[in-house]
Amino acid sequence: MRLVQGIERCLALAEKAFLFIANSLLFAMLVINFINIASRLLFDKAIIWAFPLTGVFFVWVIFFSFFVIYRRGQDVAIDILTRRMPTRLRAATEAFVAVIVIALMVLVLAQAPVLVPRQVGTIDLIGIQRYWLAVPFFLSCFLIAIEFVLRLRGSIRAFLDIADDQKAVS
Amino acid sequence: MTAVALFGVFLGLIALRTPVIMAIGVAVVGALVLAGFGGTLWIVPMKALEAASNASLLAIPFFVLAGNLMNAIGVTERIFNLANALVGHFRAGLAQVNVLASVMLAGGTGAATADIAGLGAVEIRAMREKGYKASFASAITVVSAIVAPFIPPSIPLVVYAFLANVSVARMFLAGVGPGLLVALSLMLFNRYLATRQDFPTQERASLKEIWGHTLTGAAALVAPAIIMGGILSGIATASEAGVLACAYVIFLGAILRTLTWQALVKALTETVLITSMIMLIIGFAASMGWLMAIEQIPQDMARAIPGMIDTPILFLLAVMISVLLLGCFIDGVTIKLLLVPILLPLVDAYAIDRVHFGIVLQMSLILGLATPPLGLGLFIVARLSGAPFEEIVSAVIPYFIPLLIVLAILATVPAVSLWLPTFFLGPA
Numbered sequence: 001m002r003l004v005q006g007i008e009r010c011l012a013l014a015e016k017a018f019l020f021i022a023n024s025l026l027f028a029m030l031v032i033n034f035i036n037i038a039s040r041l042l043f044d045k046a047i048i049w050a051f052p053l054t055g056v057f058f059v060w061v062i063f064f065s066f067f068v069i070y071r072r073g074q075d076v077a078i079d080i081l082t083r084r085m086p087t088r089l090r091a092a093t094e095a096f097v098a099v100i101v102i103a104l105m106v107l108v109l110a111q112a113p114v115l116v117p118r119q120v121g122t123i124d125l126i127g128i129q130r131y132w133l134a135v136p137f138f139l140s141c142f143l144i145a146i147e148f149v150l151r152l153r154g155s156i157r158a159f160l161d162i163a164d165d166q167k168a169v170s
Numbered sequence: 171m172t173a174v175a176l177f178g179v180f181l182g183l184i185a186l187r188t189p190v191i192m193a194i195g196v197a198v199v200g201a202l203v204l205a206g207f208g209g210t211l212w213i214v215p216m217k218a219l220e221a222a223s224n225a226s227l228l229a230i231p232f233f234v235l236a237g238n239l240m241n242a243i244g245v246t247e248r249i250f251n252l253a254n255a256l257v258g259h260f261r262a263g264l265a266q267v268n269v270l271a272s273v274m275l276a277g278g279t280g281a282a283t284a285d286i287a288g289l290g291a292v293e294i295r296a297m298r299e300k301g302y303k304a305s306f307a308s309a310i311t312v313v314s315a316i317v318a319p320f321i322p323p324s325i326p327l328v329v330y331a332f333l334a335n336v337s338v339a340r341m342f343l344a345g346v347g348p349g350l351l352v353a354l355s356l357m358l359f360n361r362y363l364a365t366r367q368d369f370p371t372q373e374r375a376s377l378k379e380i381w382g383h384t385l386t387g388a389a390a391l392v393a394p395a396i397i398m399g400g401i402l403s404g405i406a407t408a409s410e411a412g413v414l415a416c417a418y419v420i421f422l423g424a425i426l427r428t429l430t431w432q433a434l435v436k437a438l439t440e441t442v443l444i445t446s447m448i449m450l451i452i453g454f455a456a457s458m459g460w461l462m463a464i465e466q467i468p469q470d471m472a473r474a475i476p477g478m479i480d481t482p483i484l485f486l487l488a489v490m491i492s493v494l495l496l497g498c499f500i501d502g503v504t505i506k507l508l509l510v511p512i513l514l515p516l517v518d519a520y521a522i523d524r525v526h527f528g529i530v531l532q533m534s535l536i537l538g539l540a541t542p543p544l545g546l547g548l549f550i551v552a553r554l555s556g557a558p559f560e561e562i563v564s565a566v567i568p569y570f571i572p573l574l575i576v577l578a579i580l581a582t583v584p585a586v587s588l589w590l591p592t593f594f595l596g597p598a
Contacts, residue, residue, distance in 0.1 A: 023438040026442055033232075037410050054228065059219070061231065062445070069443060075192070078500075080499070093187065097187060097189075115215055137219065
């Protein structure tokens with residue numbers, strides 16, 4: 001139980017940190033591009049690294065937010081069928097969905113050793129190695145897998161509790 | 171077989187309440203394994219990474235941020251007041267105001283849900299206070315938001331431009347005529363309803379009032395002018411035009427003293443979450459597109475379908491019906507990502523202009539916002555107004571008459587979409 005609470009706290013902390021990073025990167029994208037446009041219009045001098053750096057920041061914004069979206073349950077999901085299901089079947093369905101999300105995230109993480117060596121070479125005008133683009137993606141995948149392990153645990157417990165209640169009633 | 175597995179698994183998982191991004195990912199992995207590409211599953215994260223790095227989509231976060239900032243600094247209320255001063259005295263006055271305000275705000279937000287969330291609360295409250303039914307106020311709020319994806323800067327049109335490899339500027343210009351046509355059709359229908367129902371009336375605003383509201387409200391209309399002016403004049407790229415619009419709204423918020431630190435953080439947070447969700451769906455769907463290309467699914471369809479459907483107009487009709495049905499259950503971005511790569515070879519085979527097709531597709535898709543059981547717009551207004559979902563649906567249904575007429579016009583008269591881009595940018 002304490003382990004679960006500890007993991008939950010870590011995930012909450014990661015959510016805050018990732019969201020702060022994503023917000024900061026977006027704001028930085030805005031500032032960099034505004035300075036670039038102003039510099040071009042006023043001094044006829046473009047900041048040549050502004051565009052590639054914006055591209056890198058954009059990728060990081062997306063991948064840092066990936067975990068936050070799932071932590072906050074903000075991905076689109078359609079419950080037209082599941083909300084009509086009996087409670088126990090719904091708990092089983094939620095457990096099934098959690099299992100396939102975990103499986104997908106583990107599978108994506110397993111591709112990291114194949115993908116990272118392919119992402120070699122520095123990004124033009126920025127100088128950082130290309131594989132750094134993917135690092136927040138794999139971090140988010142790892143955290144989403146953990147998040148869904150906790151949800152799986154919750155779904156299984158709900159399933160078993162409902163079963164116990166039904167036994168008690170009968 | 172691969173296509174059947176791909177779509178079958180995807181739809182099955184969606185029905186079981188699997189999050190859309192994950193459903194796409196699992197369906198792609200399953201189809202890759204089935205097609206004998208089990209050893210190349212690294213394609214999935216690779217394609218997601220490539221799509222996220224695509225420069226042509228870089229405008230999306232800035233357009234979304236500009237819209238969120240406009241909501242954050244309270245521009246929506248000013249836009250509503252301006253629209254009210256201009257058309258509030260018409261028959262079905264506040265219903266007309268609702269439509270006009272949506273047209274004005276669309277130039278800042280570019281997304282229908284942002285329009286509903288931003289203007290909806292103000293509009294529904296004002297209509298309720300004047301004695302309109304909550305269900306009717308909710309219905310007109312949803313259908314008027316259909317204008318948003320057509321008036322530049324439109325986020326759905328940026329996504330389509332990326333998928334169909336057409337110019338963003340051309341798509342933006344193509345959206346203007348259809349957007350105004352949708353607004354006009356809704357206002358005419360409101361006028362017709364006013365002859366059959368006893369809607370509350372209000373007095374014509376004085377010139378002084380109109381001038382006062384124009385001064386405060388028109389500042390909000392500068393943002394879309396900056397975006398289109400920046401792109402068409404060549405001063406800025408699409409993404410830079412978005413940056414300028416954001417800078418303008420921040421400046422406006424500072425002048426009006428309505429931009430707080432909390433409002434800025436809220437706008438940034440909403441922007442990163444919305445943008446990332448769109449981009450992740452695009453990213454995971456990219457491997458779907460890759461697999462379909464490898465399996466030559468679009469080419470097979472391009473060979474088979476012209477044998478079954480003779481004319482371009484019948485093809486458009488088939489697409490519209492399919493998309494309207496799919497739109498009842500799946501969100502618009504996902505449908506677009508699934509269908510556009512498959513349909514483009516057919517669009518070319520029927521010699522339909524890709525820009526024209528994009529507008530017809532967008533109109534068919536956006537109607538899903540107001541169709542049960544899963545119209546996102548219906549859920550948002552139900553929450554805002556507290557009206558029963560079923561009553562809102564009943565009030566929305568009549569509005570499908572003008573909207574479907576507009577869809578038919580857009581499909582059969584390409585000039586409605588193409589005259590403005592042709593005028594400014596020349597023929598494609």
